[in-house]
Amino acid sequence: xxxxxLIFLAVSLLITVAFLSNNAFAQKKPGPWEVPAxxxxxxxxxxxxxxxxxxxxxxxxxxxxKSCHGSKGLGDGPKAxxxxxxxxxxxxxxxxSQTDGELFYKTSFGRDEMPAYDKKVPDEADRWSMVNYMRxxxx
Amino acid sequence: MKxxxxxxxxxxxxxxxxxxxxxxxxxxxxxxxxxxxxAKPAFESGxxxxxxxxxxxxxxxxEFAIHHRFGTVENGISDLYGIYGASNIRxxxxxxxxxxxxxxxxxxxxxKYQDVTIKYSILKQSRSLSIPVSVTFFxxxxxxxxxEAVFGTQYKFSQRFSYFSQLIITHRFxxxxxxxxxxxxxxxxxxxxxxxxxENEAGEEVNDTIRFDHDKIGISFGCRVKISPQTSIIxxxxxxxxxxxxxxxxxxxxxxxxxxxxxxxxxTSTHAFQIFIASAQxxxxxxxxxxxxxDGSDKLLIxxxxxxxxxxxxxxx
Numbered sequence: 001x002x003x004x005x006l007i008f009l010a011v012s013l014l015i016t017v018a019f020l021s022n023n024a025f026a027q028k029k030p031g032p033w034e035v036p037a038x039x040x041x042x043x044x045x046x047x048x049x050x051x052x053x054x055x056x057x058x059x060x061x062x063x064x065x066k067s068c069h070g071s072k073g074l075g076d077g078p079k080a081x082x083x084x085x086x087x088x089x090x091x092x093x094x095x096x097s098q099t100d101g102e103l104f105y106k107t108s109f110g111r112d113e114m115p116a117y118d119k120k121v122p123d124e125a126d127r128w129s130m131v132n133y134m135r136x137x138x139x
Numbered sequence: 140m141k142x143x144x145x146x147x148x149x150x151x152x153x154x155x156x157x158x159x160x161x162x163x164x165x166x167x168x169x170x171x172x173x174x175x176x177x178a179k180p181a182f183e184s185g186x187x188x189x190x191x192x193x194x195x196x197x198x199x200x201x202e203f204a205i206h207h208r209f210g211t212v213e214n215g216i217s218d219l220y221g222i223y224g225a226s227n228i229r230x231x232x233x234x235x236x237x238x239x240x241x242x243x244x245x246x247x248x249x250x251k252y253q254d255v256t257i258k259y260s261i262l263k264q265s266r267s268l269s270i271p272v273s274v275t276f277f278x279x280x281x282x283x284x285x286x287e288a289v290f291g292t293q294y295k296f297s298q299r300f301s302y303f304s305q306l307i308i309t310h311r312f313x314x315x316x317x318x319x320x321x322x323x324x325x326x327x328x329x330x331x332x333x334x335x336x337x338e339n340e341a342g343e344e345v346n347d348t349i350r351f352d353h354d355k356i357g358i359s360f361g362c363r364v365k366i367s368p369q370t371s372i373i374x375x376x377x378x379x380x381x382x383x384x385x386x387x388x389x390x391x392x393x394x395x396x397x398x399x400x401x402x403x404x405x406x407t408s409t410h411a412f413q414i415f416i417a418s419a420q421x422x423x424x425x426x427x428x429x430x431x432x433x434d435g436s437d438k439l440l441i442x443x444x445x446x447x448x449x450x451x452x453x454x455x456x
Contacts, residue, residue: 056179059314062368064408119197119455120408123176 027086033111035102042101046128048135057129060121065130073137083113091139103131173267181273181309181317184411184451185233185241185258187361188375188400189419189427192319193275193309195241195260199456204231204245206449208420213442221445229422231256245423251284252423264311272310277321279303281423290329298329303425305359314365321359325379325428328353333393350388355395356380357428363404371404373413379428393433396443413449420445 046053062071068083070076073090080087088095107127110116121127182192185202196202210224218224226248233243239260246253262274281301283289290298305323312318330351337347361375377398381390402415418439421427432443 055314059368063406067407115408116455119200120453122197123179125176126179 028084030085030088033106035105039101039105040099042099042104044100044104044128044131046125046132048132053125053129054132056126057131057133060126060130061133064117064120073134085113087114090134090137096135096138100128100131100135103134104128107131173265173269175265175267175269177263178266178273178311179314181264181311181319182363183371183404183406184413184449186411186413186449186451187319187363187373188402188413188415188417188447188449189377189398189422189424190319190321190359190361190375191258191275191277191305191307191424192361193260193273193307195239195258195275196235196453197455198235198238200235201454201456202231202233202235202241202243203452203454204229204233204449205451206231206422206447208417208422208447209445211420211443211445212416224445227420227422233258247422249421249423249426252281252426253284254279254281254423256280264309272308275307275309277303277305277307279424281425291332300328301423301425301429302326303423303428305424316365317363319359319361321361323357323359323424323428325355325357325425326353327425327429330429349393351393351429352385352387354385354387355428356382356385369406371406373400373402373404373415375400375417377419377424377427377431379431394437395427395429396432396439398427398431399439399444409453411449411451415447416444417447418444420447 046057048054066077067079068075068077068087069090070080070087073095075087075089077087090096104127106114107130108116108118117127117130121130180194182194185192185194185196186204186206206229208227210218210221210226212220214221214224229245229247229252231243231245231254233241233256235241241256241258243256243258244254245256256277256279258278259276260273261276262270262272264270264273279302281303283299283301287294303323303325305321307319307321309317309319330353332351333349334346335349336344339345357377357379359375359377361373363371363373365371375398379395379397381394396418398417398419400415400417400419402413402417405412419427419431421431432439
């Protein structure tokens with residue numbers, strides 16, 4: 001009888017821990033992100049027809065963004081599971097409906113778990129090329 | 140002598156190639172005018188195996204560097220090709236005071252070197268190639284922190300100092316290929332004296348003293364070839380040169396040997412990992428130029444190579 005009770009207790013504990021940990025590690029959806037008006041309307045100076053800039057945007061995305069956002073922008077990079085906040089889906093309409101300026105602002109200055117890239121990618125044109133690459137991930 | 144001629148020829152070819160690139164670039168400038176922004180960094184971090192690169196991270200960046208060299212591969216599987224052998228390790232911290240100046244400190248296991256570094260980016264290659272190369276000055280001042288007894292009977296604190304000065308000339312050909320040529324000058328305030336037994340003409344065994352020069356001129360070549368956005372093949376050669384004009388003592392049997400290295404680099408947003416095989420364990424450039432594999436033979440042997448790795452981590456403030 002004692003053994004049965006112990007097994008029951010252990011199984012109940014395991015289920016409780018599993019349930020709690022599942023809740024504890026569940027990722028939050030990102031909250032609203034206010035972008036200053038100045039950036040919202042900013043025009044992207046880098047043309048998508050510029051082959052060098054396109055290659056550059058792709059390489060910079062691979063180096064700086066892919067580990068969280070995934071190679072196709074689906075938010076499934078190897079580091080994504082460890083984040084408290086979901087890293088989003090770049091291929092979807094919600095992401096793609098943002099202006100280039102909004103994406104540039106968020107890439108440049110970051111917030112919370114999303115790092116700022118204004119110092120890691122100091123050249124503005126390079127950051128605009130990254131925005132162009134994010135556009136190419138649209139489905 | 141042959142070696143010297145070869146090095147001068149290689150340097151001349153590189154200079155000519157760079158001049159041709161500049162001429163081609165000026166011809167290609169379109170109606171929008173030249174793009175004179177600095178080119179993207181030629182290398183992924185401030186280190187290229189045992190060499191420095193022209194890379195100075197942006198102002199207020201802290202860089203933490205871990206350098207590890209395993210033992211030589213000569214014992215084969217018995218010590219897992221040196222992995223269980225005697226290692227050398229350096230831990231370093233560098234900080235970018237401006238976009239062009241980086242200062243650093245480091246501590247190394249071998250000879251308990253404590254070192255201070257400064258790197259100054261004099262010239263940056265432009266995207267239009269109106270400036271075809273990056274030119275960077277690098278200085279490392281090392282302090283040998285071993286016990287006083289190591290320095291002989293007339294010890295002075297100044298004996299502990301060694302200096303390495305280098306001009307790093309880099310050209311980034313495209314997103315894939317970068318090359319650097321770096322002449323250097325190494326000075327040790329104090330160099331050891333070795334005593335060995337030799338037979339004189341009468342067949343008697345006598346002591347022979349070997350003295351080592353305090354100065355060494357060297358040249359280094361380094362390159363990177365990217366094979367994917369995050370992975371590159373990296374290679375380097377450090378050649379200590381025997382220059383008659385600065386020599387103090389007769390040429391000894393023990394000459395510092397070249398450091399030849401080949402490896403793979405994987406870089407991420409804030410890290411660079413380099414795993415390689417090299418023929419110098421010193422980590423500090425002055426140690427490699429002055430004292431690499433002094434064993435009385437002229438040839439660099441396969442058994443003198445070792446595995447090693449570098450890791451760098453960047454923080455922006």
